[in-house]
Amino acid sequence: MLTLHNPVRREPEPLALSTLNPNLVAAEYAVRGAIAIKSATYQQQLKEGKELPFDKVYQCNIGNPQILGQKSMTFFRQVLSLCEYPALLDHPASKEIYPPDVIERARLYLSSIPGGVGAYSESKGAVILRQHVAHGIERRDGHPCDIDNLWLTDGASPAVHYMMKALLRNENDCILCPIPQYPLYSATIKLYGGTLLPYFLEESQGWQATLKHLQEQVDAARSQGKQVRALVVINPGNPTGQVLDRQNQETLIRFCAKEKLILMADEVYQTNIYAAGKSFFSFKKVLMEMGPELASSVALVSMNSISKGFFGECGRRGGYFEAVNFPQPVKDQLYKLASISLCPNLSGQICMALIMNPPQPGDPSFELFASEREAILESLKRRAKLLVDTFRGMEGVQCNEVEGSMYAFPRLTMPAGARDEAAKEGKQPDFLYCMELLDQTGIVTVPGSGFGQEPGTYHVRTTILPPEADMAKVATKFSEFHKAFMQRYEQNGARQNGSA
Amino acid sequence: MLTLHNPVRREPEPLALSTLNPNLVAAEYAVRGAIAIKSATYQQQLKEGKELPFDKVYQCNIGNPQILGQKSMTFFRQVLSLCEYPALLDHPASKEIYPPDVIERARLYLSSIPGGVGAYSESKGAVILRQHVAHGIERRDGHPCDIDNLWLTDGASPAVHYMMKALLRNENDCILCPIPQYPLYSATIKLYGGTLLPYFLEESQGWQATLKHLQEQVDAARSQGKQVRALVVINPGNPTGQVLDRQNQETLIRFCAKEKLILMADEVYQTNIYAAGKSFFSFKKVLMEMGPELASSVALVSMNSISKGFFGECGRRGGYFEAVNFPQPVKDQLYKLASISLCPNLSGQICMALIMNPPQPGDPSFELFASEREAILESLKRRAKLLVDTFRGMEGVQCNEVEGSMYAFPRLTMPAGARDEAAKEGKQPDFLYCMELLDQTGIVTVPGSGFGQEPGTYHVRTTILPPEADMAKVATKFSEFHKAFMQRYEQNGARQNGSA
Known part of the structure; x- marks a missing residue:
């Protein structure tokens, strides 16, 4: 492809991995990596009516509460809608729709x-x-x-x-x-x-x-x-x-x-x-x-x-x-x-x-605001506890308390068979675990290797965000998957060790 | 400041220009540079009632039409307000406020x-x-x-x-x-x-x-x-x-x-x-x-x-x-x-x-949309022409037609006195011009040197965005400033040449 009239050095492939900035190519961001990408494919397939081993994808890979049905805070959205379309402020219906502190904040x-x-x-x-x-x-x-x-x-x-x-x-x-x-x-x-x-x-x-x-x-x-x-x-x-x-x-x-x-x-x-x-x-x-x-x-x-x-x-x-x-x-x-x-x-x-600067006690929007906040935080607290209890009930899993944030990060004892299988595929064992979890249950998580972990330890990060109506189901599916995964790879490991 | 118990090499100043990434320090972005920063100070001073040589700051430094009073497109903002606050869709007043294609788009x-x-x-x-x-x-x-x-x-x-x-x-x-x-x-x-x-x-x-x-x-x-x-x-x-x-x-x-x-x-x-x-x-x-x-x-x-x-x-x-x-x-x-x-x-x-994907002919929002679009584009066209004519009427200024975008970029013949003065201050001559323009008229522009220009040429970038009601005033103030600037520095230059 070299042109003869311009004999100076030039990249043979101007747009290829080999000529991109190597720091970009080396950077990794597991939260939206291969597992997340595959989950999007599954979601599309479910939408198109394809039969899968699950009827719903549970996005526990990312702290994205509203995608899982969490309602937005009314006060915030009311002010924002007026800021988007200020003509609403002059509409006669606006006083029926919006409390006075919302209108005041938007005007300010x-x-x-x-x-x-x-x-x-x-x-x-x-x-x-x-x-x-x-x-x-x-x-x-x-x-x-x-x-x-x-x-x-x-x-x-x-x-x-x-x-x-x-x-x-x-x-x-x-x-x-x-x-x-x-x-x-x-x-x-x-x-x-x-x-x-x-x-x-x-x-x-x-x-x-x-x-x-x-x-x-x-x-x-x-x-x-x-x-x-x-x-x-x-x-x-x-x-x-x-x-x-x-x-x-x-x-x-x-x-x-x-x-x-x-x-x-x-x-x-x-x-x-x-x-x-x-x-x-x-x-x-x-x-x-x-x-x-x-x-x-x-x-x-x-x-x-x-x-x-x-x-x-x-x-x-x-x-x-x-x-x-x-x-x-x-x-x-x-x-x-x-x-x-x-x-x-x-x-x-x-x-x-x-x-x-949310509504303060005495403001027209305060009561609704406080009750919405309370409901969400109390629910998150219950969900955190349910998940931790679930993980603590699984064989070979340790899990610290979820004191804050939106995640549980349980530690898994990885069977030798799973480590061997992962090595064969050139993957981390916890990546294998999370990918199989997705394939079998629709639950999307992030392997601990995406965050870094002490060598020889294996973890999974899951959010505490699925809605309470789904949470028991997620917990059950996770537990059942875990049990089957452990059994399969403990047997595989034992068989391989036996035949070695 | 070195501690004795840790005798290894360490930056003496962990957070100083000398230890920042030199590419960051070297990067320049004139559109929001010194002139823009000074204009913000003037705006604040005017708000506080301070006497300045002008009673308004004209932000012609940046393509930011709505800050100069351009109205937003109704259709866009209506859809966006519904997306912000979906509960509005269920409000009985929504059908009075929003045309059906707005509601349909937001629902979609x-x-x-x-x-x-x-x-x-x-x-x-x-x-x-x-x-x-x-x-x-x-x-x-x-x-x-x-x-x-x-x-x-x-x-x-x-x-x-x-x-x-x-x-x-x-x-x-x-x-x-x-x-x-x-x-x-x-x-x-x-x-x-x-x-x-x-x-x-x-x-x-x-x-x-x-x-x-x-x-x-x-x-x-x-x-x-x-x-x-x-x-x-x-x-x-x-x-x-x-x-x-x-x-x-x-x-x-x-x-x-x-x-x-x-x-x-x-x-x-x-x-x-x-x-x-x-x-x-x-x-x-x-x-x-x-x-x-x-x-x-x-x-x-x-x-x-x-x-x-x-x-x-x-x-x-x-x-x-x-x-x-x-x-x-x-x-x-x-x-x-x-x-x-x-x-x-x-x-x-x-x-x-x-x-x-704006409203199409036949859609309920089309007529308003088309008339708003037409009004803005026609006005921009008139303002572009007015500015170009203004620059072409100034001594020592050449200005190409504004065929598109939002800017005029007239070329200035810079008097030797202005070049000397700028050199004394360690500035580019067109920076000096734009700073004096701001100080004397409140008009904010960007010197050509902020965009690069052929060596020895000097330009100013101004947007065509001030509202039509202001445009004649901006044109007059600009012309008067230019005339005074040229006279002052032509005389200065002559005096200095005379005394050299």
Whole structure:
């Protein structure tokens, strides 16, 4: 295919895996990987009336509550519908349809955001909405929040992209990430050409981080000439479901201060707390209450999202990050990065502001809001317990309590036969398990290998989100599958060992 | 600040410009740069009642029509409001508020998108919405569109980010970009570590590209061992406002075929055509009609956005790209990249589908839709003409016709005094011009240096978007400023020359 009149070097294949950026090709994102893709095919086949071993696909692979039937919060959607179509405000029926605080909030936002939802806003988000988010943070923490430190974003993902882009210069730059971790971290670290420095969460201690291990990892990396730039903490945990003790948070902050690490706190599950005696404390709050020296020096990025919590507004993509103790020139760079994509979507911005400033007692919408919130959180709590009980009742399965977030992450004892079969197929054993689970039951999960796990251990992540009406069925199908899987591969393993 | 017990190498300043990714620090994005930031300060000051030399800020720096008072399209917003708050569909007043085709469309989308706007969709966009976009593309081009080749996106920016991330491996990889260009290209090429290979548009030939120059640039780059990966074309032009002739498009396609370049066609202004005798042809259509060999081999990315056109729905961030003749493994990588951010926002996806499938003659909403569209496009046409006439009436200014898009890009003869003053301040002369224009008149523009221009030439980009009621005032203020600027710096220059 070379042309003769232009004899200089040129890629033989301009558009092929071999000539793409190798970091892109190497990046992995299991949450939407092969199992999720196959589940979409099954869903299509069911729709077309094809006979399958199951009559429904249960999407337990992703924290996406509304796809499983969770209702949206009425107050949020009412305000958003008026912002979409402001002419409704002048319609005589509007007062029948909308409570007065909904109309008032919509009028406030529409009069304060130039051009409404149809115009680009400031790249960090519309001022009024950042103010409302800041008020919510202040109410939550009892400490001031400067809107200059706030970036509204399309979900929490952009915060992670921005930080990785800013901090990673080459593969010598490391980010300390919990293992298991949400693969947004491993994927973006790879995409932007850095190195993930793992620290293992202690499953036997309820998935807490231990200082000794963190220190060893940092010291080992530095002795190899690596730069350790930041520490990622996910609290409440994903995929692990733990809620950190405040003391543990203080330990992590002191470690960041001592080692001059930027603390990246993924706090998107901050309203998803189920365990008795557990509370969410933001890293901002904890930091601010550790004395003026630390409070004014540790660089912290606190991330939040509208996709999680009890509201689960995944589809509109909203979020924010607060950058604490960031020097102005660095903030200017993050502003520039945001400005290159102009601005986050306005509906997502508005929804984030509503979440951080929901109706208060006495407001016309408060009672409905509170009852909707209560119903969802209580139901999530029941579902979490049902799932954990289910896993604890299975042979060879251990499962920590789901203290918070939206996931159970049980540990499986994998029969030798399954490990052999997986090895033969070039897969991880827990991938084999999850794929067979999908093929036989329609339940979509993510193998622990997609999040990272201690070598030789095997896990499955499942959300706690199927509706309560389905949950018992999911639990039964899962248990039956597990029993059959174990039997089959224990026999296979035994047979192979016998014939070896 | 070094601690003694940990004597290994460590960044002295973990969070400072000196330790950030240098590609981020080097990237520039003038559209939201210093002039735009200062204009926001002025706006705030006016709001607080401060006396300034002007009583209003005219944001002509960015294609953001609704911030300047352009009304949104009723049909789009009606459907979107129902999708936000589906309970409205069951309200007895809904039939008074909404025409039947609006209700029908909302019902179709809500019943076809699992979880509605509150759930993550497929990472490439909800199937029904991709189908509607595909139908729109087919209607536009007269050629089939496979939804497997479509990615819905948050505005057009993600398409550019994805392509740059995928194609650029190191600074040896080059992307051919028009100069002047929209700085999303220069910024992302820098961010992802590649090299911008410029090709100059011929101002004297209505900003067309010339084959001879393109060939010289590619040959020169290759002779230095560079890899030329892709050719960016912006049609209609930004900041230059030209509409490419079909013949010119064919030439560019043949050039990409011969040089094995990926054609990145930025077609976000496809409905913004004002010049008599000019029409928009998508590169997809032109390619498909150049014979089966080319049609099946040239890799093309065609990008569109909901932010431009006559609708200008900037704030909700919607867009799509169609990847034509991309090998499946490469499409898989682009899918993965999209999946790492889960999905584009649903309101933006829906708006994109509505734009590509608007009401048709006979539909209840058609008449209103058509009259709103006509009014906006006719007004834009009048404003484009008024601005061009204004610039042509200024001393030392040349201005090509605004054939399409949303911008005039007049060329200024810069007095020596202004060039000296700018040099003294370490600025570009057109930056000085635009900053003084803002300081004295409140008109916000972007200097030509933010887009790139032939050395020794100076330009200003201004949108054609101020409302017609303001347009005469903007034109007068601009003319008066220009006259005073020229006089001042011609005198300064003369005085300095005299005293030298």
